[in-house]
Amino acid sequence: MRIHLPNSAWIGNIDPFLRNFDSANPKKLEITAHKKWISVHPVVLSMIAALGLKVGKSNIRCEKLEAASKHYLERMGLFKLLEIKSGIKVIEHESAGRFIPLSQITNSQELTDFIKDMIPLLHLEPKQVEPIKHIVSELARNVLEHSESKYGAILSAQYYKKSNTIRIGIADTGIGIKETINRSHFASTHLKAIKLALTPGITGTTRREGGTEFNVGAGLFIIKSIAKVNRDFFMIYSGNSLYKLLKEKLDRKHIKLYADPFKDKHSEDENLPFWQGTIVGIDISLDATEEFAILLDLIRRTFVKTIKERKKEKYKRPRFV
Amino acid sequence: MIIKLIKITSSFAENKDLARTIRIKKIIPALNQKKKITLDFTGIDSATQSFIHALISEVIRKYGIEILDKIYFKNCNETVKKIIKIVVEYMQESI
Numbered sequence: 001m002r003i004h005l006p007n008s009a010w011i012g013n014i015d016p017f018l019r020n021f022d023s024a025n026p027k028k029l030e031i032t033a034h035k036k037w038i039s040v041h042p043v044v045l046s047m048i049a050a051l052g053l054k055v056g057k058s059n060i061r062c063e064k065l066e067a068a069s070k071h072y073l074e075r076m077g078l079f080k081l082l083e084i085k086s087g088i089k090v091i092e093h094e095s096a097g098r099f100i101p102l103s104q105i106t107n108s109q110e111l112t113d114f115i116k117d118m119i120p121l122l123h124l125e126p127k128q129v130e131p132i133k134h135i136v137s138e139l140a141r142n143v144l145e146h147s148e149s150k151y152g153a154i155l156s157a158q159y160y161k162k163s164n165t166i167r168i169g170i171a172d173t174g175i176g177i178k179e180t181i182n183r184s185h186f187a188s189t190h191l192k193a194i195k196l197a198l199t200p201g202i203t204g205t206t207r208r209e210g211g212t213e214f215n216v217g218a219g220l221f222i223i224k225s226i227a228k229v230n231r232d233f234f235m236i237y238s239g240n241s242l243y244k245l246l247k248e249k250l251d252r253k254h255i256k257l258y259a260d261p262f263k264d265k266h267s268e269d270e271n272l273p274f275w276q277g278t279i280v281g282i283d284i285s286l287d288a289t290e291e292f293a294i295l296l297d298l299i300r301r302t303f304v305k306t307i308k309e310r311k312k313e314k315y316k317r318p319r320f321v
Numbered sequence: 322m323i324i325k326l327i328k329i330t331s332s333f334a335e336n337k338d339l340a341r342t343i344r345i346k347k348i349i350p351a352l353n354q355k356k357k358i359t360l361d362f363t364g365i366d367s368a369t370q371s372f373i374h375a376l377i378s379e380v381i382r383k384y385g386i387e388i389l390d391k392i393y394f395k396n397c398n399e400t401v402k403k404i405i406k407i408v409v410e411y412m413q414e415s416i
Contacts, residue, residue, distance in 0.1 A: 210415025
């Protein structure tokens with residue numbers, strides 16, 4: 001496999017970076033980078049870290065980085081997590097208020113501890129922290145419960161002062177959304193599987209409305225809803241497909257959530273290099289953080305309406321002949 | 322019977338494994354003994370939908386929605402109340 005760290009890769013312009021990913025020869029990883037400047041979303045680092053952990057340190061070849069911003073990769077803990085030498089020397093700064101370095105989460109307790117430790121690092125107001133905690137918990141638990149990845153969830157996040165935004169990336173190298181969803185539903189393509197995974201009340205664990213004792217299929221819908229209401233980017237990449245929620249102008253008084261993610265302003269691509277597993281990236285603008293409680297009302301109404309509609313579709317009437 | 326959740330979970334209640342343990346080891350045995358239950362959320366700043374689902378959805382499915390007459394949710398803040406409402410409403414529509 002070969003992955004190139006480009007000059008710029010944020011959710012808004014991540015498509016060329018993904019297209020450039022070479023997934024051939026899955027037992028080796030070659031990392032190359034832009035020579036002058038690397039400016040990337042944490043989701044890019046989470047992807048590279050996930051690939052690196054999968055192939056193992058002895059199978060990683062990382063070219064000597066020349067970009068002036070190469071220190072960022074060191075500070076985000078990429079080389080430390082992969083146990084490879086970068087040759088980059090940096091003076092470690094206090095990370096509070098800036099970033100959450102690459103972290104590997106492999107079990108439930110690790111996640112609980114991670115969330116507890118993560119909050120003080122962000123130095124944010126409780127109102128701003130609320131959706132971030134939910135996003136991290138729901139995404140990482142999805143990985144732990146459904147991905148079957150040997151390496152767990154690889155997570156990183158960064159606070160950007162200029163845009164007052166938190167950007168979060170999480171990657172796994174597990175079975176991917178299509179295989180998970182197809183355990184209970186039918187999705188012929190990776191994109192169709194992503195669509196189902198984003199639909200409220202659809203889980204790979206059962207076809208039953210109301211889910212199992214443990215899953216109901218709400219987590220990704222809630223996360224997409226947080227992004228939509230706050231007019232933030234959100235992306236899911238799994239198999240050969242990418243779904244990207246785009247920013248759209250919203251009438252704040254009449255915000256509507258859709259159960260069908262394809263009704264939201266989005267872009268999609270089903271011809272990307274194959275990613276064995278799932279990647280999720282999200283931006284949370286802290287200026288626009290809608291009251292979480294208001295958002296929860298919208299989520300409840302949409303969720304219940306969707307179940308009612310699905311039940312109506314399945315409703316059988318007696319046939320009189 | 323009062324179950325103080327903060328003694329078991331952190332102030333951000335998100336660990337579904339703990340929610341499941343509370344349900345299996347405390348809530349269901351108490352309901353089987355015809356006891357009323359108070360889930361005390363004092364000290365819980367927030368909870369995920371997944372946590373609340375793992376805590377009560379199976380109880381609603383097993384005993385029917387009437388079981389909510391025997392379960393009280395105490396000292397919930399606005400966020401927690403809304404998340405409980407989400408789970409109760411979709412379970413009510415589902416069973």
